[in-house]
Every structure is written in C-alpha cells, then in structure tokens.
Amino acid sequence: MRWTGRNLGLTLLLFALTIAVWEAVVRILQIPIFILPAPTQVGMALYRGLASGLYVEHLKYTLLETLLGFIVGSALGFFLGTAVAMNRYVEFFFYPYIIMFQSLPKVALAPLIVVWFGLGLTSKVINAALIAFFPLLVNTMVGLKSADEDRVSLMRSLAASERQIFWMLRLPNALPFVMAGLDVAMIFALIGAIVAEFVGAQRGLGMLIQSMNFNMDVSGQFSILLILSLVGLLLNRIITLIRRRVMFWDPSEKDLLEPATDDVAAARVGRGLPAEAKEGVTP
Amino acid sequence: MAPVTTEAIAVSNLSKSYATRDGGVTALDRTTFDVPEGEFVAVVGPSGCGKSTLLKILAGILPASAGEARLRGTLIDGPRRDIGVVFQSPVLFPWRTVLDNVLLPVDVQRLDRGRYARVGLDLLSLVGLRGFDHRYPWELSGGMQQRVAITRALVHDPAMLLMDEPFGALDAMTREHMNLELQRIWLERRKTVLFITHSIPEAVFLGDRVLVMTPRPGRLLDDVRVGLPRPRSLDVMNTPEFGRHVHHIRALFNVKGGVDS
Numbered sequence: 070m071r072w073t074g075r076n077l078g079l080t081l082l083l084f085a086l087t088i089a090v091w092e093a094v095v096r097i098l099q100i101p102i103f104i105l106p107a108p109t110q111v112g113m114a115l116y117r118g119l120a121s122g123l124y125v126e127h128l129k130y131t132l133l134e135t136l137l138g139f140i141v142g143s144a145l146g147f148f149l150g151t152a153v154a155m156n157r158y159v160e161f162f163f164y165p166y167i168i169m170f171q172s173l174p175k176v177a178l179a180p181l182i183v184v185w186f187g188l189g190l191t192s193k194v195i196n197a198a199l200i201a202f203f204p205l206l207v208n209t210m211v212g213l214k215s216a217d218e219d220r221v222s223l224m225r226s227l228a229a230s231e232r233q234i235f236w237m238l239r240l241p242n243a244l245p246f247v248m249a250g251l252d253v254a255m256i257f258a259l260i261g262a263i264v265a266e267f268v269g270a271q272r273g274l275g276m277l278i279q280s281m282n283f284n285m286d287v288s289g290q291f292s293i294l295l296i297l298s299l300v301g302l303l304l305n306r307i308i309t310l311i312r313r314r315v316m317f318w319d320p321s322e323k324d325l326l327e328p329a330t331d332d333v334a335a336a337r338v339g340r341g342l343p344a345e346a347k348e349g350v351t352p
Numbered sequence: 353m354a355p356v357t358t359e360a361i362a363v364s365n366l367s368k369s370y371a372t373r374d375g376g377v378t379a380l381d382r383t384t385f386d387v388p389e390g391e392f393v394a395v396v397g398p399s400g401c402g403k404s405t406l407l408k409i410l411a412g413i414l415p416a417s418a419g420e421a422r423l424r425g426t427l428i429d430g431p432r433r434d435i436g437v438v439f440q441s442p443v444l445f446p447w448r449t450v451l452d453n454v455l456l457p458v459d460v461q462r463l464d465r466g467r468y469a470r471v472g473l474d475l476l477s478l479v480g481l482r483g484f485d486h487r488y489p490w491e492l493s494g495g496m497q498q499r500v501a502i503t504r505a506l507v508h509d510p511a512m513l514l515m516d517e518p519f520g521a522l523d524a525m526t527r528e529h530m531n532l533e534l535q536r537i538w539l540e541r542r543k544t545v546l547f548i549t550h551s552i553p554e555a556v557f558l559g560d561r562v563l564v565m566t567p568r569p570g571r572l573l574d575d576v577r578v579g580l581p582r583p584r585s586l587d588v589m590n591t592p593e594f595g596r597h598v599h600h601i602r603a604l605f606n607v608k609g610g611v612d613s
Binding site: 217219220222223224225226227228229233237238241244316318319 | 411412413430431432433435437439441443445446447448456457459460461488490
C-alpha cells in the first residue's frame with residue numbers, strides 16, 4: 070500500500086473515528102476516570118506533563134538507559150554469537166548454558182539486578198542489555214552459519230583463508246540477520262529499562278508510571294504509554310533507516326526496482342533467507 | 353596431428369571412496385586421462401557417476417583416496433590459485449557489484465586491483481556485459497549471472513577452467529545461447545576446459561573430446577574425439593556426424609543402464 074492522498078485521508082478519518090467512539094463510550098457510560106480516562110483527559114495529562122517539563126526529564130533518562138543497554142547488549146550478543154558460530158569449543162562448552170539462560174524469562178531477573186546494582190542507571194542498563202542480548206546472539210549465530218555451501222566452496226577453490234572467508238563471505242552474509250536482531254533488540258532494551266524502573270528507580274518513565282499507579286492517576290499513565298509507544302516507533306524507524314543504508318544490496322529492501330527478467334525473481338527466491346530466521350527470536 | 357603436446361591436466365588412477373554406515377561408496381574408480389593444453393574436454397554421465405567428485409578433486413577442495421591429478425606437472429593437493437571454477441549456480445555475492453564479483457579472486461589472492469579491474473572490464477565486454485560492471489547481481493537475468501561467474505573464473509588467468517554443469521539451471525533456449533557464447537569465449541581465450549554436464553548433445557556440441565562416465569562406481573567408459581570443425585553453429589546438431597556421436601554415447605549408457613539426457 071502506498072501513501073496516496075486518499076489513503077492518508079482514510080487513515081486520519083479512521084483515527085478520528087476511533088478517538089470519537091472512545092470519548093463517547095466513556096462519557097455515555099460514565100466510566101470513572103480511574104478506570105478508563107477519555108481521550109481528552111489523556112490529552113490534558115499529556116499537556117500538563119510536557120508543559121511542566123516533567124515528562125521530558127524522565128524521558129531523557131529512560132532513553133539513555135535504553136540506548137546504553139541496547140549498545141552494550143547487542144555488542145556482547147554480536148561478539149558472543151560470533152565466538153559460538155566460529156569456534157566449536159566455545160559452542161560445545163558454552164552453548165548449553167546460553168540455551169538454558171535464554172529459556173529463562175529475563176524480566177524475572179530485574180529484582181535481583183536492582184538489588185545488586187542499586188536504584189541508579191547501572192541496574193537499568195544491565196537489565197536492558199541482558200534482554201537485548203539474545204536476539205543479537207541468536208541472529209548473529211544463525212547468520213554466520215547460514216553462509217551458502219556453494220559460496221564457501223567457491224571461496225575454498227580460490228584458496229581463501231578462513232579469515233578471508235569470514236570477512237568476505239560470512240560477515241556480509243550475516244548482516245541481514247544481525248540487522249533483524251538489532252530491530253528486536255532495540256524494543257527489548259526499552260522493555261528491559263522500563264521493567265527495571267518498575268522494580269526500583271529514582272527517575273525514568275517506568276518509575277513515573279509506577280508512582281502514578283499508586284496515585285490512581287490513570288490519565289497520566291495513559292499519556293506515558295502514548296509517549297512510550299511513540300518512542301518505540303521512533304527507535305524502530307531509526308534501525309530500519311540504518312538497515313536500508315547497510316543492506317542496499319538486499320532486493321527485499323527495495324521493492325520498487327524491477328528485475329531484468331523473471332529469472333532473477335526465481336534466483337532471488339532460491340537464495341532467499343529463511344523467513345523465521347530473518348524475523349529474529351521471540352521474547 | 354601434433355604428437356608432442358604438453359599435458360595441462362594429467363589424471364592417473366584417481367579414486368575416491370566415501371565412508372558410509374554400511375561400508376563405503378566408491379564415487380570414482382581408477383580414472384586415468386590426460387588433457388593437452390588448450391583442449392575443451394566435456395565429461396558426460398548420469399547422476400552419481402562421480403563427475404562432480406572428479407571436478408572437486410581437480411579443484412583441490414576434495415582430497416583423492418588414491419591416485420593423483422596434476423596440473424601443468426604439479427600435483428593438485430589442495431586449493432590452488434591457477435584454477436577457475438564455474439558452478440551450477442552462479443554463486444555471486446549479492447553485496448558486490450558485477451565488477452567486484454568478477455574481482456573476487458583478485459581480492460582473495462591480494463593481486464593488484466587496479467590492473468585487474470581493466471582485465472575484468474575487458475572480459476565483461478567479451479562475455480557481452482559491457483556497461484553492467486556497476487550493477488548488482490539481482491538486477492541481472494540467470495544467463496547474465498552465469499556469464500559473470502565465467503568472467504570471475506577467467507579474471508586471474510587460470511591454467512584450467514573447471515565447469516560443473518554451468519548451464520544446468522537455465523532454460524533450454526538460454527542454454528543453447530550460452531553454449532554458443534561459451535564456444536566463442538573459448539575460441540578467443542583457448543583455456544584448457546573441463547566441462548561437466550549430463551546432456552549428451554551439449555557435451556558433443558562443446559567438446560573437442562567427450563569423456564563418458566558410468567555410475568557406481570564412477571568409471572571412465574569411453575573417450576570420444578569430436579572432430580567437428582569450429583566455430584560450430586547450432587546447425588551442427590543436425591549433421592550426421594553429430595548424430596552419430598550422440599547415438600554412440602547414448603548407446604554406451606543404454607548398455608550400462610539408463611541416462612537422463
């Protein structure tokens with residue numbers, strides 16, 4: 070689907086209609102504000118929070134936690150994933166623990182991490198990193214191992230060293246997987262940061278939600294949820310833009326360009342990446 | 353006619369067995385043949401006759417169980433840099449442009465990129481891809497991609513070109529066209545070529561000689577010299593001599609059990 074004037078109009082209409090129905094339902098049924106606030110009330114709360122500078126301050130803090138956690142977690146995931154994929158000893162001795170750790174719901178570790186690392190920035194970054202780590206680890210591993218056998222044979226027939234095969238073939242081949250991992254990791258880092266703030270923090274949007282909950286300020290909570298979903302969307306867009314940049318060669322990134330003949334389409338499907346691997350891992 | 357020739361490829365008593373759960377499988381059994389410098393040799397046989405095994409051993413990516421293969425007198429005991437290989441699929445790297453794909457051997461062997469870029473561009477014109485050097489593989493058709501693969505195999509000026517059913521994945525029309533193109537390129541460059549196929553007409557059309565192999569165990573059955581004059585056009589396929597060769601080779605398979613040609 071494309072953004073024609075008509076589609077844009079329909080989208081706006083649908084949005085306005087949803088908000089209107091919501092407002093009407095709350096007013097007609099007289100739902101109390103501490104159960105479900107009307108859109109206007111959420112809007113008021115949002116305005117108050119933004120105008121006073123309260124939200125911005127906490128938002129900055131949560132963003133910092135998220136980004137630091139994302140960077141640390143994905144860097145670790147990438148390097149450990151590379152080590153597991155490229156070294157069979159590392160794979161043999163460490164991979165079982167990695168799998169065990171992966172099946173653990175990582176948010177359950179948040180209380181412990183807050184106890185160990187305090188109420189400040191460190192515990193949030195560590196929690197965010199811990200959750201962001203796995204999609205990168207798994208996708209890097211899969212990406213590096215999924216290098217096409219024929220391509221490896223070609224490199225070997227050219228007398229390429231293992232190091233050359235890694236840099237010239239395996240790493241670029243893994244990029245689509247790594248980028249898909251980053252996509253997931255970014256959102257996971259946000260989740261990690263918010264959960265850690267729930268458990269115990271002095272600043273951040275998660276902490277703010279928690280304290281509003283104690284005060285039955287449901288409109289305020291809604292306004293922060295709105296901010297969080299916008300932040301998630303924005304972070305996701307940034308990764309998508311980076312991915313387009315890095316993977317200019319991946320035809321799935323540019324659907325508008327036409328192939329020379331349908332042979333190409335067939336060839337593309339032939340070397341296509343497994344969809345499930347490209348989509349990353351589940352939480 | 354010329355009694356003294358330098359043998360580009362010398363294969364003697366080459367065997368390859370794979371260990372399996374129930375004993376072992378002999379993929380290639382005591383195969384011996386020579387290929388003089390500059391000759392185009394087609395190897396034809398049904399699936400499982402060990403022709404791909406033969407190619408992998410010659411490419412140095414598979415060790416032989418017994419016997420030896422030599423290229424210009426030196427033993428092939430591992431991957432080497434004076435061999436160009438073309439596989440059944442083009443095996444291009446999607447993140448490299450056409451020219452960068454062609455220059456892959458140059459990058460791997462750390463040769464002078466500037467100098468070989470010129471060689472690569474010349475070769476791209478030779479295979480009919482002038483002006484495509486900055487395109488990406490997915491912008492090309494299957495036949496064009498395989499031309500890029502052939503160019504890549506030629507760019508570092510190898511002593512021998514190994515081709516493993518390079519046109520097997522193409523449709524019949526494109527395939528005939530590529531056969532003509534390959535002959536043209538070969539007439540221009542005169543490389544020693546070992547061309548593996550399971551199409552008897554393709555083998556007879558392209559080869560100076562056709563090595564006929566049988567399956568289980570992979571063994572050399574016959575060595576057919578094709579004396580058809582070059583350049584051969586597609587019409588040559590209608591000549592009695594062409595038909596005689598095809599018939600002869602097909603009869604060999606029918607005696608030994610069918611072939612999928």
